[in-house]
Structures are given as structure tokens and as C-alpha cells.
Amino acid sequence: MADINKLPVHVGIIMDGNGRWARLRGKERSEGHRQGAEVFREICTYAADLGIKYVTFYAFSTENWKRPQLEVSAIMNIFRTFLREAEERQQENEERGLRFRFIGDMSKIPGDIAERVKALEERTSDKTRTTVNLAVNYGGRAEIVKSVRRIAGMVKNGEIEPSDVDEKTIEEGLYTAGQPDADLIIRPSGEQRLSNFLLWQSAYAEFWYSDVLWPDFTKSDFDKALYAYSKRSRRFGAV
Ligand code: IPE
Ligand code: IPE
Ligand code: MG
Secondary structure (H helix, E strand, O other), X not given: OOOHHHOOOEEEEEOOOHHHHHHHOOOOHHHHHHHHHHHHHHHHHHHHHHOOOEEXXXXXXXXXXXXXXXXHHHHHHHHHHHHHHHXXXXXXXXXXXEEXXXXXXXXXXXXXXXXXXXXXXXXXXXXXXXXXXXXXXXOHHHHHHHHHHHHHHHHHOOOOOHHHOOHHHHHHOOOOOOOOOOOEEEEOOOOOOOOOOOXXXXXXXXXXXOOOOHHHOOHHHHHHHHHHHHHOOOOOOOO
16 A cells, blocks of 8 residues: 555546447447446545545546547436436535536536536535546646636736736636646556646646556556555656
8 A cells, every 4th residue: 555645635537448448348438438437436436535635537538529429428428427426425425525626618518517517516615625626528728728818818907917927827727726736647548648638737747557448447556556656756856
């Protein structure tokens, strides 16, 4: 087990490999997404029980709209199921101190989902133990563009001068405003890339990759990532 004093504060997880998991079993890709959602629930609970303060799960990217309509709507239905279950399990989640946040552009998401998202965020907004960010229609570049637009507006209105803009101003316009940077990014499925995830927030993140496909990912894989993280020497540019 990883040293409890060296747990990451913010873990990002790129839940990848659902499609390949399904194909290997001769199933539809949507079956892989369904199994992936089960694993999400398990790892989400586990991270909270370990006392991880922030966990960000990459569920759907701004680029994932390029997928077949049938797959996209299957994924949207999985979000619906998750949101319905979160309502049913409200007490359990509350006892666990889970706060849910959705990061990404919700204006492009079907209206019924966006409404339930808002309700879940409001219902859990006073919870402080573990914040679970679900990245849905999320793109790191789109997030930075959003922040830059906000700043351009402030300059235009004369609220600030261009020279007032610093890293903090940009951070305040991100979806993760007020949250610490990512310490550890986990990507299963054998791919070793960021795919537009937490670009700004991962400036000094540690990376952990695994060949395991997300639907096969277990608590023990999560432990391995935490253990590897606890052995890293983070220098942030210093000696
Ligand atoms: C990740 O699994 C889930 C989403 C991107 C929505 P994939 O669907 O990308 O699975 P692979 O990479 O095709 O195996
Ligand atoms: C990243 O996975 C997005 C999510 C896991 C939600 P992708 O499968 O979309 O990434 P690429 O296309 O392999 O880079
Ligand atoms: Mg993929």
C-alpha cells in the first residue's frame, strides 16, 4: 500500500479502452461503456474511502462527438442511468461526503441530462470530503479558450488591464477553479497520451500508464498507481 502521507491530492483518470474490451468479447462497444461505468462507480467509491480529495474522471471528450451517433447516444444513456442512481443513492453518497461536479460544456448535452447534472451538483455542493469531477464534453483546449474569453470580456469592460492577467486569472476561468492542480494522471488501455485532458492542470502531474483496459481496471490497479506515485520525486523545477 502507498504511504498515506504521500497520497496525491488530485487524481485524474482517463477511462479508456471500453471499445477494445467489448470487441475482444465479440460485444457491442456500448457494452464496454456499460462495464466501464460499473468500474467508474467502484473506483469512485474506493478513492473516496481512501480519502483522496479530488478525483477527475474523463468520461466524454469534445472530440468524442465524432463517434457514430448510436455509440454517442448509448453513452448519453449511461450518463442518465448514473444520474438516476446518484439520486437513489443520495444518502449513501452523502455519508461518504461526495461532492459531484461536472466539468465541460453542458450546453451541448441533452437538456434532461444537463438539468439532472445541475440538481446533483446543487444537492452535493456542501460536501467537502471528496470532490468527484466528471469530465463530460470536456476538452482542455476548449476550457482554456473559455477562460481567455472571460478575461477578454473583463479587459473590454475596463475591469482589468492586460498587464493584470496572470496564471491566477486564467485559473479562475477554468472549470476546476479553486481546485488544486492534478498530481497524478492515470491512463489505462496502453495509450500514452493526454487526449486533451486537463492540459493546464497537468503541468507538473505525474503520469501512470497501464495496459489494462478500463472495464478490467481494479482497486488493485489503483493501488499500484498510488504506490508508484508515492515513490516519485517531484521537483517542480527546483533541485
Ligand atoms: C473510452 O473508451 C470511453 C470514451 C472515450 C467515451 P473508448 O471507447 O475510447 O475505448 P477504445 O479506446 O476504443 O478501446
Ligand atoms: C480519451 O479517450 C477520452 C476519454 C476517455 C473520455 P479517446 O479514446 O477519445 O482518446 P484517443 O482518441 O485514443 O486519443
Ligand atoms: Mg479510446
